Amino acid sequence: MAINPPVLNAPLAVPGFRVGTASCGVKSPALKGKRQDLALIVGDVPCHAAGVFTKNRFRAACVRHGEATLSTQAENVRAIVANSGNANAGLGEMETVWARNLIEAGAEAAGVAADQVLSASTGVIGTPFPIDRIRASVHEATDSLSADHWEQAAHAIRTTDTFAKWSSAVVSIDGQSYTLTGIAKGSGMIHPNMATMLAFVATDAPISADVLAPMLRRVADRSFNCISVDGDTSTNDTMYLLSSGIGLGHAPLSETAVFEQALTELCIELAQLIVRDGEGVTKFVTIEVSGAATEAEARTVGRAVAVSPLVKTAFAGSDANWGRILSAVGNSGVAIDTNRITLRADDVLMFENGNIHPEYSDEQGMAVFRQPEFSISLDLGMGSESAVVWTGDLTHDYITINAEYRT
Template identity: 40%
Template sequence: MLGKVSYGGVTTPAGFRAASASGDIKGKKAERDDCGLICSDEPCEFAAVFTSNVVKAAPVLYDMEILKKGGKVSAVFANSGNANACTGADGYKNCQKIAEVYADGLEIKSESVLIASTGVIGVPLPVEKIIDLKDVLIDSLADDNGINFAKAIMTTDTTVKETAVCVETKAGLFTIGGCTKGAGMIAPSLATMLSFITTDALIDRKLLQLALNECVDVTFNRVTVDGDMSTNDTILLLANGMSGTKVDENNYEDFKAGLLDIMDYLARQIALDGEGASRMITIEVKNAANFEEAKLCASKIANSPLVKTMFAGCDPNWGRLMASAGASGAEFDPDKTDIYFNDMHYVSGGKIIDYSLEEKAYNIMQEMQYTITIDLHAGSSMTKFYTCDLTQDYIKINADYRS
């Protein structure tokens, strides 16, 4: 059984604390916090998923090496404003330096500290500013600072994205909490996102990684804002076992259900907060010939600039949906295809049912969140993608991103 925790986040599970501070990472004398620290009172098993981009940022490469070593971790340092990507050997050395300094302050091994960064690519990381924050961050670690950490990792995000659930199983209770950032450069195969998920469940690394992989595939890998993939995408899942509730094959599905709830909520928040977006749309493709074709079709529609601008104008131009589906590579008969706007049957057998339905479709598209379903009638497989509209504000935000 799952229970939503009000105002929950990464510090909701037992033993996790967080802190944030301003390091002026972009050098513009901004006062907002841009550095954060998560720390666990007990060493954590951890699982991770990283960007599939060939160009990987230094913190991604650093964390991948820590994951290979198989040891436990106790802390995560994260910054916004600078991606520490395309910075060569110095970028990696700066990750090592940060880990060593913060590990020393926390009295743990340097291999126990993970690093995450987000922001402008190709700019050297101002590592001395980060080192100077060590005492401030460590001294302000607290179990009610999860929201401040979540704010510190924001870039073009307009809202904090955090949540937590309590999971009740026959073996006992445990909690899962998480936060994420992401609004632009969002494409399937993660997104331009950092996500930090914590749990006090007692679970081994193999099961932890399995659960993360299974949940990523149907949540964060189903989000698109603009079709661009980042160099820094990172999801970290830490488990410190402090609830004393063991997760094994008997209650693994309960754990996965809780994790899925967290990740699905955060994924939807990313789509809803897409750069310049005014609404979130769920694209559901069902009855495809197989799962891969369902995914091809949903992804093509969700990423189409023509479709996304149609969403922005609230124009129920279903022909664009048909054209994108047909260009996706999925095999289906257009003359058997149905389209629904929420529960309203709009297109049947590849033709509009009644032009009088356009006004109802228009009204549905005025909503902040709605679902478009494409029924291909070609099989029994289905999937969904989360996307958003593409507005003029997206261009403004990204044209001035470095300003």
């Protein structure tokens, strides 16, 4: 059950990119022909690229390969090959071999060199990677290459996602229009069964790799890193950003702020889609933290609230239990002054100056918490920095999905 999944407009083609998919039966030969499970994103020209990867110490081989490739080839990337159905993780030495094989298969299908290809895998872990089935069907991705196949690619990278996730935007910079299109997958803010968060964004905005890399880290901190709320970061989490603009002959942008803002908004939209598709989620809650000394501290406080099982079960029960929220703030590790904190649910003032607000009533709070979407606003009264975190609730369905089934 997803919370208010929006009807998405069709993704926009991005100059310089074509996308294809294949049905390889990655998870099981029986699925061959029944669902697409491999996506191939091909740049018609060498692309500038950047990546952000999981911080988990257990990193799948595709993550290690991708990081190594970007360290030498960040101005010369031609393709991303990504499969669902098998994460190629927890497999020891063969994992590295299979990750290399997937890249080689993608390179051959794209007609480029293996060192120009990034890869990503998502699905079950600890199961041998079916490279032979991928080799046998990857040509389908070549056959289906088209500038208009982003939606199909968004479907191909799904695992337990209940809907495919994409977003597009157009920005105008110095009189020139550029397109951004991103696809993402992820089964919620509590990564189920180590389900991977993947996001791939393509643009024709001409930005060099050395500018893209720090930009992508900033953007990830304000989008995807604001929803990975229980620390159960997957072994395979990956985000890639590819820019065809310089390869297409555009001069690099001298000013990238407008682009970064558009990229941030696009990634926030993708990140929110992941929360809305969270396992068992029945509430979509925006946690706004203001008055912090630093943005990082604001985010730390927001995450502490978002990951607390007691807060998340209070959301589930439509219980305006402000004490649980304040206790989570107190446990965040940030040196707050409890007498300066103001807490609101939507526009209802609950707590101020170290005490419950005299006019607050439980009925007011419950009315807010009963809604499928609401916000929690915390003003720390310490400074002027802020951050926003998006999360869901913790429900019986989450337990059922994660305790009673093995996906």
